[in-house]
Amino acid sequence: MLRIALIGAGRMGQAIATEIAASADLELAGVCVRKGGKSAAITRLEAIDGLPAVPVVSHPRDILGNADVVIDFSLPDACVAVAAAAVQEKTPLVCGVTGLDAIGLSALQAASAHIPLLYERNMSFGIALMQRLVQQAAAALGSDFSASIAEVHHRHKRDAPSGTALKLGEALAAGRGEEFQAVYHYDPDGSRGEPAAGDIVYSVSRQGENPGEHSVRFASDNEVLQLSHQVTNRRVFAQGALRAAGWLVGQRAGFYSLRDIVA
Template sequence: MGREIMRAIAASEPSLQLAGVWVRPDSPLLDRPMTEFAGPAASEVTASCDLSAVLAAADVAIDFSLPAAVPNILQEAVKARKALVCGVSGLDQDTLTLMQSAARTVPLFYDRNMSIGVALLRRMVEQSGQVLGEGFSATISDLHHAEKRDAPSGTALMLGETLAAARGQDFKSVMRYDSEQAAVARNSDDIVFDVRREGLHPGAHTVVLAGPDENLSFSHTVTDRRVFAVGALRAAKWLHERPPGLYSMQDLLQG
C-alpha cells in the first residue's frame, strides 16, 4: 500500500506532499529517492529506516504495515506528537488498548478499511440491523486474493460486529465460520461467514439478510487497490489539526 499512497499523493492537489517514507532495514527501497512513485516533487525524499526522523518531517503519518509493527509506530507517534492514520487490520486487543491510550495524546484515525464505500456499507448494515432485528438470518461473503492471510478479513468482521451490535447481540456468540469451509449449522439469528481466497482479487464483501418473505443484499467490490490509498489521504487531511482522540471512517462521514 505504501507505493499506492505515494502515487495517490503525486496525483493529488498540491496541499498534500510526501514528507518521508519508512521502510525495513532490509528493504530494497532503503535510501532510494521516491521520485519513481511520487513524482518530481519527491526528489529530495529518500526511504529511511529511521522512524523518528520520518515522523519528525511529517504533519500526519499513514501506516499500512503489519500488526507486529503497529505498537512501535504508536509509541513513536506519541513521542513525536504526530497525528497517525492506521489502516492495519488484524490487530490484537493489546494493540487496540495501546491505540486508545495513545489517542489521549495525539489524534489517531483507525479503520480496518479505508474505502469510503465500505464506510457507507457499514452504515447501511447498521441501520438494517436496527430496523429488521433478529428475524433475518445474516450471511457475510468475503472474497480476497489468494495471498491474504487473515480470514475472515478485518472488513468482514467489522461488518459482522456492526450488525450484531445493531441487533443487540454478542458477536462472538452468533458468529459462525468454519476455516475448512464445511457446511455450518446455523440458528436463525446467527451471522455466518462465507470466505474465499482466490486469484488476485482486491476485495469484495456482500451482506445478505434473509427473511421469511424477502431478502436484502448489500455489496461492495474493489476494482483497484488505489481506493484504499485515496481514502487514507482523505482521512489524513481530515485528521490534520484535530484534537487528540480516536477517530474512524464513521467520524469522517459525519464531517
C-alpha cells in the same frame, strides 16, 4: 501543503505514494519500511512517476519529525512501535492496518489519549456508508432473518475474515443489540459444527488480485436482502486514507474512524 510520513511500502504504501506524487497539495516526508526491506522499497518508490527521492528509514521516529501526519499501512507487528513514535513526536496517526490483535488495538487506544488517531480497517467511504446501512437493516429486520457475510480478496491477504467483514458483522450485531463475539461464526475447517440460529455466518475466498468484495445477506423463508460493495481499484483506500489524514490534522487527541468524517 500536507507533509506525510508513510509506514510500509507494499501494495497500499505504493498506492498512497502514487496519489501523493500526483497531488500539488501533498508531500511525502519519508517512508519507513521493515529492516532489510529498504532496497526493495527504494526500487518500488523510484518506479512511481513524479515522486521525488525521499528518506527511506527503518524506524518511524526518523521521519515523523518532518511530517504533519503519519499514515501506517504496514503489518500488525509494526503498529505498536509506530503508535509509540507518533506519541513521542506528537504526530497525528492514520492507521489502516488490519488483523491487529488485542495488544495492537490497545496500543492504538492508549496513543489516542495523547494524539489524534484515526483507525480504519477500510478506508472506502462506500464501506463506511454500507456499515451504517447494515446496522439499520439488521435493526429493522431483527432475528427473523438469518445473516451471512461473504468476502473475496486477493490471494496475498494474510488475515481472514477481512477487517472489513468483521466491521460489517460488528455493525450487524449492534443493529440487533447483540454482542458480536457471541454470534460470530467462522469455521474454515468445519470443526465447529453447524452455526446456531442467529449466528452471523462468514465465508471467505482468496482469488487472484481482487482488491476486495463484501456482501451482507439477510434471508427469511420468503425473501433475501443483500447489500454489496466491490472495490474496483485500491486507489479508493489510498484516497480515503489521504482524505482522513487531511481531516485528522487539527483535531483534538482522540480515537476516530471514517464514520466520524462521513456525517
